[in-house]
Amino acid sequence: xxxxxxxxxxxxxxxxxxxxxxxxxxxxxxxxxxxxxxxxxxxxxxxxxxxxxxxxxxxxxxxxxxxxxxxxxxxxxxxxxxxxxxxxxxxxxxxxxxxxxxxxxxxxxxxxxxxxxxxxxxxxxxxxxxxxxxxxxxxxxxxxxxxxxxxxxxxxxxxxxxxxxxxxxxxxxxxxxxxxxxxxxxxxxxxxx
Numbered sequence: 228x229x230x231x232x233x234x235x236x237x238x239x240x241x242x243x244x245x246x247x248x249x250x251x252x253x254x255x256x257x258x259x260x261x262x263x264x265x266x267x268x269x270x271x272x273x274x275x276x277x278x279x280x281x282x283x284x285x286x287x288x289x290x291x292x293x294x295x296x297x298x299x300x301x302x303x304x305x306x307x308x309x310x311x312x313x314x315x316x317x318x319x320x321x322x323x324x325x326x327x328x329x330x331x332x333x334x335x336x337x338x339x340x341x342x343x344x345x346x347x348x349x350x351x352x353x354x355x356x357x358x359x360x361x362x363x364x365x366x367x368x369x370x371x372x373x374x375x376x377x378x379x380x381x382x383x384x385x386x387x388x389x390x391x392x393x394x395x396x397x398x399x400x401x402x403x404x405x406x407x408x409x410x411x412x413x414x415x416x417x418x419x420x
Contacts, residue, residue, distance in 0.1 A: 284316035332360035
């Protein structure tokens with residue numbers, strides 16, 4: 228039986244069948260009221276899926292920064308503002324929501340802007356089984372107001388090779404650039420945060 232909010236009014240035969248099976252009328256009304264209540268509740272499955280996807284994306288960004296810290300960023304740690312990767316993940320989901328394949332059709336390029344230069348950190352294909360329909364370029368920004376740690380000055384000569392920083396602090400700001408691959412007339416969208 229499919230529950231609908233109009234079951235009380237339209238399907239008297241079903242109700243009489245339940246009464247014939249010795250179901251109490253009050254019990255039937257209670258059950259129907261339950262289903263009426265369930266139908267007006269919002270569908271939380273979409274929100275749960277979006278939250279899991281958001282968490283997964285945030286972890287992907289954190290892993291990318293972790294891999295890049297010694298190989299491309301030449302530092303021992305990357306300091307990320309609280310909830311930055313989560314904010315970025317939500318914006319990536321928002322930008323991909325209007326695309327034919329959603330996030331699955333995305334190629335994501337991750338860069339870091341350091342001293343007015345962009346360093347390429349990684350390229351993420353969210354679902355390799357889907358033909359990409361758009362590109363997103365995420366540009367993390369270095370926090371320019373951060374003073375180098377006094378500890379960094381002492382450690383540079385002692386343990387690290389020249390050009391190796393102890394810590395790199397990211398700014399809470401970032402840039403997302405969206406480019407559609409399936410439409411030559413579609414422009415590039417740049418969002419600065």
